[in-house]
Amino acid sequence: MQEAMINKAKQLLADGIVDRVIGWKRGEFVYDITPAIFETAEELEKDFVYDDFTAANVSKYLVKESKKEGKILAFLKPCDTYSFNQLIKEHRVVRENVYIVGIPGGPKLDAEKIKEKGITGILSVKNENYTLKIETVYGEETMPFYEAVLDKCASCKSKKHMIYDELLGEEGDVLDSNRFDMVEKLENMTAQERYDFWREQLSKCIRCNACRNVCPACTCEKCVFDNPDSGIENKAPADSFEENMFHIIRAFHVAGRCTDCGECSRVCPQNIPLHLLNRKFIKDINTFYGEYQAGEDTTSRAPLNEYKQSDCEANIVHERGAE
Amino acid sequence: MQRIGVFVCHCGTNIAATVDVKAVAEALGHEPGVIVSQDYQYMCSESGQNLVKNAIKEHNLTGVVVCSCSPRMHENTFRKAAASAGLNPYLVEIANIREQCSWIHKDIASATEKAIILGKAAVAKVHLNAPLTAGESPVVKRALVIGGGIAGIQTALDIAEAGFDVDIVEKQPTIGGKMAQIDKTFPTLDCAACILTPKMVEASQNEHITIHSYSEVSDVKGFVGNFTVTIKKKARFVDETKCTGCGLCTEKCPMNKVPNEFNMGFDNRSAVYIPFAQAVPKVATIDPNYCMMLKTGKCGVCSKVCSVGAIDYKQEDKLIEQKYGAIVVATGFNPINLDKYDEFAYNQCPDVVTSLELERLMNAAGPNGGTLLRPSDKTHPHKIVFVQCVGSRCDDSKGKPYCSKICCMYTAKHAMLIREKYPDTEVYVFYIDVRTPGKNFDEFYRRAVEQYNVHYIKGMVGKVTPRSDGKIDVQASDLLANEQLHIDADMVVLAAAIEPDKTARPLATMLTTQMDTNDFFTEAHPKLRPVESATAGIFLSGACQGPKDIPETVAQASAAAAKAIGLLVKNSITCNPCVAHSDELMCNGCSSCEKVCPYGAITYIDKEFKMPDRTVAIRRVASVNPAVCQGCGACTVACPSGAMDLNGFSNSQIIAEVDAICK
Numbered sequence: 001m002q003e004a005m006i007n008k009a010k011q012l013l014a015d016g017i018v019d020r021v022i023g024w025k026r027g028e029f030v031y032d033i034t035p036a037i038f039e040t041a042e043e044l045e046k047d048f049v050y051d052d053f054t055a056a057n058v059s060k061y062l063v064k065e066s067k068k069e070g071k072i073l074a075f076l077k078p079c080d081t082y083s084f085n086q087l088i089k090e091h092r093v094v095r096e097n098v099y100i101v102g103i104p105g106g107p108k109l110d111a112e113k114i115k116e117k118g119i120t121g122i123l124s125v126k127n128e129n130y131t132l133k134i135e136t137v138y139g140e141e142t143m144p145f146y147e148a149v150l151d152k153c154a155s156c157k158s159k160k161h162m163i164y165d166e167l168l169g170e171e172g173d174v175l176d177s178n179r180f181d182m183v184e185k186l187e188n189m190t191a192q193e194r195y196d197f198w199r200e201q202l203s204k205c206i207r208c209n210a211c212r213n214v215c216p217a218c219t220c221e222k223c224v225f226d227n228p229d230s231g232i233e234n235k236a237p238a239d240s241f242e243e244n245m246f247h248i249i250r251a252f253h254v255a256g257r258c259t260d261c262g263e264c265s266r267v268c269p270q271n272i273p274l275h276l277l278n279r280k281f282i283k284d285i286n287t288f289y290g291e292y293q294a295g296e297d298t299t300s301r302a303p304l305n306e307y308k309q310s311d312c313e314a315n316i317v318h319e320r321g322a323e
Numbered sequence: 324m325q326r327i328g329v330f331v332c333h334c335g336t337n338i339a340a341t342v343d344v345k346a347v348a349e350a351l352g353h354e355p356g357v358i359v360s361q362d363y364q365y366m367c368s369e370s371g372q373n374l375v376k377n378a379i380k381e382h383n384l385t386g387v388v389v390c391s392c393s394p395r396m397h398e399n400t401f402r403k404a405a406a407s408a409g410l411n412p413y414l415v416e417i418a419n420i421r422e423q424c425s426w427i428h429k430d431i432a433s434a435t436e437k438a439i440i441l442g443k444a445a446v447a448k449v450h451l452n453a454p455l456t457a458g459e460s461p462v463v464k465r466a467l468v469i470g471g472g473i474a475g476i477q478t479a480l481d482i483a484e485a486g487f488d489v490d491i492v493e494k495q496p497t498i499g500g501k502m503a504q505i506d507k508t509f510p511t512l513d514c515a516a517c518i519l520t521p522k523m524v525e526a527s528q529n530e531h532i533t534i535h536s537y538s539e540v541s542d543v544k545g546f547v548g549n550f551t552v553t554i555k556k557k558a559r560f561v562d563e564t565k566c567t568g569c570g571l572c573t574e575k576c577p578m579n580k581v582p583n584e585f586n587m588g589f590d591n592r593s594a595v596y597i598p599f600a601q602a603v604p605k606v607a608t609i610d611p612n613y614c615m616m617l618k619t620g621k622c623g624v625c626s627k628v629c630s631v632g633a634i635d636y637k638q639e640d641k642l643i644e645q646k647y648g649a650i651v652v653a654t655g656f657n658p659i660n661l662d663k664y665d666e667f668a669y670n671q672c673p674d675v676v677t678s679l680e681l682e683r684l685m686n687a688a689g690p691n692g693g694t695l696l697r698p699s700d701k702t703h704p705h706k707i708v709f710v711q712c713v714g715s716r717c718d719d720s721k722g723k724p725y726c727s728k729i730c731c732m733y734t735a736k737h738a739m740l741i742r743e744k745y746p747d748t749e750v751y752v753f754y755i756d757v758r759t760p761g762k763n764f765d766e767f768y769r770r771a772v773e774q775y776n777v778h779y780i781k782g783m784v785g786k787v788t789p790r791s792d793g794k795i796d797v798q799a800s801d802l803l804a805n806e807q808l809h810i811d812a813d814m815v816v817l818a819a820a821i822e823p824d825k826t827a828r829p830l831a832t833m834l835t836t837q838m839d840t841n842d843f844f845t846e847a848h849p850k851l852r853p854v855e856s857a858t859a860g861i862f863l864s865g866a867c868q869g870p871k872d873i874p875e876t877v878a879q880a881s882a883a884a885a886k887a888i889g890l891l892v893k894n895s896i897t898c899n900p901c902v903a904h905s906d907e908l909m910c911n912g913c914s915s916c917e918k919v920c921p922y923g924a925i926t927y928i929d930k931e932f933k934m935p936d937r938t939v940a941i942r943r944v945a946s947v948n949p950a951v952c953q954g955c956g957a958c959t960v961a962c963p964s965g966a967m968d969l970n971g972f973s974n975s976q977i978i979a980e981v982d983a984i985c986k
Contacts, residue, residue: 067940090913091927091943220964221942222909230965231978253963305918305961309829 001103002050004168005075008101009048010041012073018099019070022058023048030124031111035061037072050075052127055108055150057263059083059093060216066094074098077105078172079152081162082259082295083216088163089298090257092219102164104172107146107153112271114148117141152262152275155179162296179260183279198244204270205243211264211274217254224249251277256285256304259295288312325356325450328384329442330375332366332391334421341425343435347390351442356450358382367397375401376408386414386449390442392421411454413900413971418445440984447983451976455900460950462548462896463648466887467492469540469830470653472500473519473873474865474880476526478651481884483531487891490533490645491526492540492554494826497602498523500655504585504679506686508873509736510767516601516688523603536604539826541642543650543833546922546953547860548896550647558638560609560617561595565633568605572625572634573597581613587680589690589698595625595634599688607633649887650834652844652856653864653880654827658819659714663721667710667817672789673698675815678733685740695741697814700793704813707741708797709734709752710784714820716755723820723841728870730818731758735771737816742775751778751810753799761872780808787815821870835921836861844868854883862886901971902952903959905945907932909966912943916958916967924951925958 009021025036025047033051035058038044057080065072076084081102087093114122114134121137130145146154157179159172186194212218212225224230225246232249251274260282264274285292289303289311331348333339344362352360359378363371366389378384387410389401394417402412420438428434466482468475471493482489491498503523505515526532535554542553576593583592585599594613597605607625615622616636626634658679661669669675674697676684687693697704711730714722731754738750757779759765771777782802789795790811797810823842831838836856837845844863847855854863864883865876890896905916907930917925927943934940945967947958958967959974968974 090911090915092911092913219911220909221911221966222964224965227909227965231975257963301918302915305915307919309832 001169002048005050005101005103006044006048008166008168009038009044009073012099013041013044017071018073020065021048021073022061022065023050023075024054024056024058025049029111030122031109031114037065050103052106052109052125053111055106055153055266057083057214057216057261059087059261060214060219062093062098063087063219066097068097071097071099073101075101075103076161076164077103078158078161079105079156079259079261081164082158082293083261084295085162085298086257086259086295087216087219089295089302090219100164100166102161102167102171104169105153105159106156107149109145109148110150110266113150114143117143117147119143150262150266151273152266155181157260157293163298179279180283182273182276183283186276186280201272202244202247204272205247206270207243207246208269210267210269211247212250214263214267215250215254216259216261216263217257218250247272247274247277251281254278255281256292256302257294258282259293288316325385326358326382327354327356327386327388327446327449328375328378328382329354329357329360329388329390329446330366330371330378331360331362331420331442332371332389333362333364334366334392334425335364338391338421338425338438341428341431341434342420342438343431344390344438346435347420347438347442350439351388351390351446354443354446356386357388357446359384366391367400372400372404375404379405379408379410384410386416386452388416388418388442388445388449390418390420390438390445393417393419393423411456413455414449414452416445416449416452418442443986444980444983447979448976451973451979453970455970457900458898458950459895460548460898462891462893463550463646464891465489465645465647466649466651466891467540467550467552467645467647468651468653468864470500470655470824470865470867471495471498471526471534471536472653472655472865473502473522474655474867474876475500475651475653476519476522477877477880478653478862478864478884478887479526479532480522480529481881482651482887482891483526483529485884485888485891486531487888488531488533490535490554490647492535492538494537494539495598496537496559496596496606496608497598497604498526498534498536499599499601499603501657501679502873503599503601504587504682504686506682506689507736507740509732510761510763512736512740520601523601527603534604535643536606537608540830540833544921544923545646546951547858548648548890548893549951550650550860552645552647552650554643554645556641556643558611558640559606560611560614560634560636560638561607562633562635562638563604563606565631566606566629567631567633568597568602568607569630570597570607571628571630572607575624575628577622577624578613578615581610586683586690587677589680589683609634609636649860649862649890651862651864651883651887652827652830652834652836652867653883654824654830654867656821656866656870657824659723659822661713661817661819664713664817666786667713667784667815668787668789668795669817672787672795672815674704674789674795674813675787675817677817677819678730678737679819681737681816685737695745702813703745703748705747706749706810706812707751707814707816708784708795708799708810708812709738709750709816709818710787711752711754711818712783712820713817715818717820723822725820725841725870726758727818727820728758729821729872732761732764732767732872734816734818735759735768735777738777739767739771739775742771742777749778750775751780751797751812753780753782753784755781755783761874782808784815821866823867827867834858834861854879854886860890898950899954901954901969902949903947903954903956903967903969904949905947905962906966906968907942907944909964910942910944911964911966912945913963915961915963916945919957919961920952921955921957922951922953924948924953 012018021038024033031053033054119141123135126133134141157177158174258278329351331344348360348362405415406412418441466489468479468491471491479489538556541555544551572595576595578594582588595609611617683689715727759768782800784799786798794811799808836858846853847857862883864880
């Protein structure tokens with residue numbers, strides 16, 4: 001796939017259809033893949049990477065990139081297209097300045113899961129018939145592919161591209177995913193158990209802001225947590241509850257707009273399952289206002305921005321809370 | 324430095340009995356920026372207001388906090404007082420320590436503590452208040468009346484009388500409403516049609532009145548003085564401008580077995596029909612549920628016999644948009660569905676009827692030409708039992724908790740009319756109470772008992788059982804004689820409770836007006852503003868606000884008209900300066916605010932900005948039209964970036980209040 005993508009990018013650059021390409025390149029480690037901009041065929045040949053560790057969603061980068069001169073080529077996985085559509089709906093990207101090539105998605109790998117097996121010093125990882133052959137500084141190791149899959153890919157909601165100009169490979173389907181299973185588990189806890197669960201998880205937060213920085217729904221011109229006038233600017237917390245509030249505020253902020261791309265949990269250095277907060281909102285919105293998938297299209301009204309006579313009454317909150 | 328004055332009202336003992344007002348004034352006197360803090364018996368009195376005015380002048384105040392009743396009561400009083408003393412009226416804040424404190428608490432210590440906290444919140448807010456100036460917006464000189472029953476007709480006539488254009492929207496093919504179905508009216512026993520139809524004709528002839536029959540309100544936008552309403556004119560498949568109402572099509576229509584709803588289904592009408600002889604507009608309507616031409620494409624008889632070519636099978640629903648300054652709701656009532664009342668055998672026995680059905684059975688234009696006959700075998704009934712309060716004053720979920728108010732009187736009317744016309748018929752009335760307040764009402768009821776010998780029995784009917792010999796066994800208890808009764812009746816008449824029309828609730832949502840738990844529209848004040856809704860520019864007429872008889876309905880209809888006229892005569896109304904504005908540097912241009920704005924006050928513009936990195940960028944940002952914004956604040960909560968803010972209720976002010984309460 002990497003080869004086909006480089007060829008496609010080189011061709012589009014040569015034909016003058018695009019001026020730049022957003023893709024990925026490798027960092028210090030083999031599993032350390034980050035988005036990058038390429039402007040020439042040489043750069044693409046040298047650095048462009050697309051492999052089992054290439055999980056990063058580039059849609060958010062297009063908020064800035066699509067407003068620059070010229071046209072940019074973006075390779076979007078199915079999950080990334082939801083984010084891109086949502087950004088179009090919110091007028092955050094300039095659609096005409098982006099040439100979208102849809103590429104097949106994951107499942108992608110989670111280096112942390114490999115390390116959890118005690119495999120460190122990773123030099124290269126190869127997928128051979130769903131067994132990972134891992135070369136390390138200490139010798140070769142193997143593990144089953146599916147034990148190293150990213151959580152967000154394990155509960156993938158769709159293999160179908162919601163928007164593209166061109167497709168590389170086959171078009172997939174929307175999946176009947178199990179993504180709400182853990183949310184249901186949390187819902188079945190007592191209030192105290194749930195509180196304890198989240199206090200434990202969120203107390204790990206170091207306020208690095210990685211979740212916010214990567215989130216394609218967090219594209220405010222000026223984030224409230226960076227705004228001294230807001231009174232809740234990024235600051236040393238008076239107690240650990242303030243970090244908890246940070247995540248709750250963020251979840252509310254993206255409610256109805258979050259496409260469930262799972263990037264927040266993927267980038268969290270503390271492995272906090274932040275996507276569960278968002279999924280709870282998505283599940284509730286589905287129950288209260290009818291099935292809704294943010295990013296499925298660019299025109300529909302978001303349920304929290306619309307009033308329908310069939311909407312549930314506000315006291316649902318009270319009734320649910322009493323459960 | 325702020326110089327804030329605090330004024331604590333005793334409101335006689337309304338506040339002072341539960342709240343230690345002196346302690347409140349003392350405590351708030353120590354709040355930052357407060358330089359004068361006083362209490363007084365009646366702050367809204369002239370001398371109380373003077374206290375505020377003098378303090379403003381003497382201490383050169385920059386803000387005023389009045390701890391008193393709800394801002395709905397006296398906020399304007401104190402704003403005007405402040406303005407007359409030279410202080411911007413929007414620098415006045417009210418802390419509601421009556422409705423939200425003294426009235427709902429009993430313990431003096433805790434009520435006082437709460438009053439102090441509410442006062443502190445108001446002081447914290449007034450620190451951030453900015454002077455505001457109100458603009459003006461024009462008033463569209465046209466009214467909309469929703470519902471064409473006697474309430475809507477009367478309101479429209481009165482508004483038209485004052486010289487304003489008024490549109491009536493009626494969902495049925497004719498105006499007239501329930502009153503058109505009624506036979507005689509109490510307490511005078513004159514014929515309902517004889518007094519209603521002249522008003523219907525008057526409405527149709529009035530040059531200021533436009534009647535949209537067979538139409539519904541489908542959308543309402545805007546605000547007081549400037550509503551934009553979309554009216555759906557349902558396809559009646561007859562050109563209203565051509566139809567002469569000759570009725571030939573209704574006679575020739577082969578599909579003539581359609582239950583006639585005007586006669587409560589006791590006889591049939593044709594698929595193309597005119598509801599009744601005096602219908603206004605006198606125009607035929609084709610019922611698409613029954614018309615063979617519309618259903619199968621085969622027939623076309625009406626089109627062939629129509630000499631003016633008015634039939635149009637291709638007609639479609641039409642949407643018309645119109646601007647109005649005022650809207651009057653007159654959606655009326657319906658008797659409740661009696662499906663749940665098996666004990667009265669309403670669904671089992673055709674001779675058990677509702678009172679409204681009895682009206683049609685007795686009416687000259689009814690199924691029997693005015694002769695009262697049993698629906699089952701068309702024989703003359705000799706014993707009739709009336710059951711009152713069927714579904715009214717009910718404490719279970721089957722019925723309504725309220726008294727339907729009109730049933731006692733119309734039952735007395737029915738009983739009397741039957742005894743007058745058919746002296747050989749015995750009439751029994753079972754009642755919980757007989758309620759006859761009203762001019763000449765009790766005299767009317769006593770005539771039924773004393774002059775017409777109607778048997779009034781205090782007690783409820785327990786069971787109604789149709790017998791195989793055609794009689795109906797009515798089992799009841801006589802509470803005064805303390806005995807069980809069995810009456811073999813020929814007919815049973817149920818005084819079904821009345822409820823608001825089902826269209827009222829979706830309409831209330833469109834109008835953003837409030838309803839009570841029974842779906843009656845809520846008036847702005849139950850005593851002092853009975854015909855206004857809490858939403859400015861929306862008025863209430865007739866039974867949509869609560870059960871009413873005809874005289875009351877007409878009185879309220881005229882009152883609603885008077886209120887609407889009072890609005891329409893103004894050329895402009897003062898706008899609310901508490902409107903939204905967008906911080907363009909923070910705005911993402913995401914359109915969330917535009918989507919939730921009920922007034923269409925927000926548009927988006929592409930604007931050039933000098934960015935922090937010294938580049939110039941064109942950004943899409945929200946722009947609020949202050950003349951259209953009504954300050955509802957929906958945009959401020961929808962805005963994901965916090966760019967939207969509301970004058971007078973800014974995010975920082977609200978957080979300051981919350982902080983003051985939580986401190």
